[in-house]
Amino acid sequence: MKFRIILILSVFILLACNKESKEEVKTTISKANETSGSIKSAFLKRIPSSESNLIFSNDITDNVATKENLFDYDYFFNGSGVGVGDINNDGLKDIFFAGNQVPNKLFLNKGNLTFEDISESANINVKKHWSSGVSFVDINNDGWLDIYVSQGGPRSIEERKNILLINQKDNTFKEEASTYGLDDHGISTQSAFFDYDKDGDLDCIVMNENDYYGTDPSTFYSILKDEEKLMENCSHLYRNDNGKFINITKQAGLLKPTFGLGLCVSDINNDDWLDIYIANDYYVPDAKYINNKNGTFTDAIKENTNQVSFYGMGVDIEDLNNDALQDIFVLDMA
Structure with a gap:
């Protein structure tokens, strides 16, 4: 903010001062830039593993x-x-x-x-x-x-x-x-723990990928008409019943195929109940599960969005413009 004030004042001075004053203004701006640069350069500092002892490498080998x-x-x-x-x-x-x-x-x-x-x-x-x-x-x-x-x-x-x-x-x-x-x-990628039914304990959503990657859309959806196979290839919602987690995916309305690569839990519609967003890869649309406040969810992705990401990878939800409404940011490779 200080830099912006200096810059605005400098513009007015430049319009109404002589050459010597202009040189002074340039010096002021230069010093402001130097100060701003030093702050930025000191904001983050790399700590080598030789000092932190954080030594980890996710090495993978073809087999x-x-x-x-x-x-x-x-x-x-x-x-x-x-x-x-x-x-x-x-x-x-x-x-x-x-x-x-x-x-x-x-x-x-x-x-x-x-x-x-x-x-x-x-x-x-x-x-x-x-x-x-x-x-x-x-x-x-x-x-x-x-x-x-x-x-x-x-x-x-x-x-x-x-x-x-x-x-x-x-x-x-x-x-x-x-x-x-x-x-x-399942082929799990991530999970989130949250109290979706407001009973005071944490429930769990496990996001899964799919066994049938590589198949064309027609074959894919034909295979997953089989409810047993569909249950094996969707994300799973677990309700916490006195410390034991019960799979309620079907009852809750989440029995849909997923290629889940991004997961967020947030009160998307500001009704004080937590909702679920899953970013799906390939030809499966993202899922925006709105909490119905009765133990079930409704996928409102088509009703609430004009367009969804193709090949959804990651997702985050935050109020980006401070209007008290949740915004959704989805990463896409297409």
């Missing part, structure tokens, strides 16, 4: 035998996720890196932007396969953050099961996804 390659698995190069949360309640944010082929890693924040790799001792790679998205959530409401990891990739149904790491309050974790009913075996 024809396991179908871990771009020809057999379209999302081979999509990358993995990262989560940030305070796992030991010391007021410092810790970091979890998900790996596709490489092990997941957990770094404990030691302060001053230095971290300790506690991946092995924390027991975070039990049942780990092709990991992707990460969510920190206090799932059992004990005041300690747990970690939910989405899994998928070109793996078997058993190996695709998501993992839930329950915090043991001593910098270690115990895998208990099946106990909680969250061992979803």
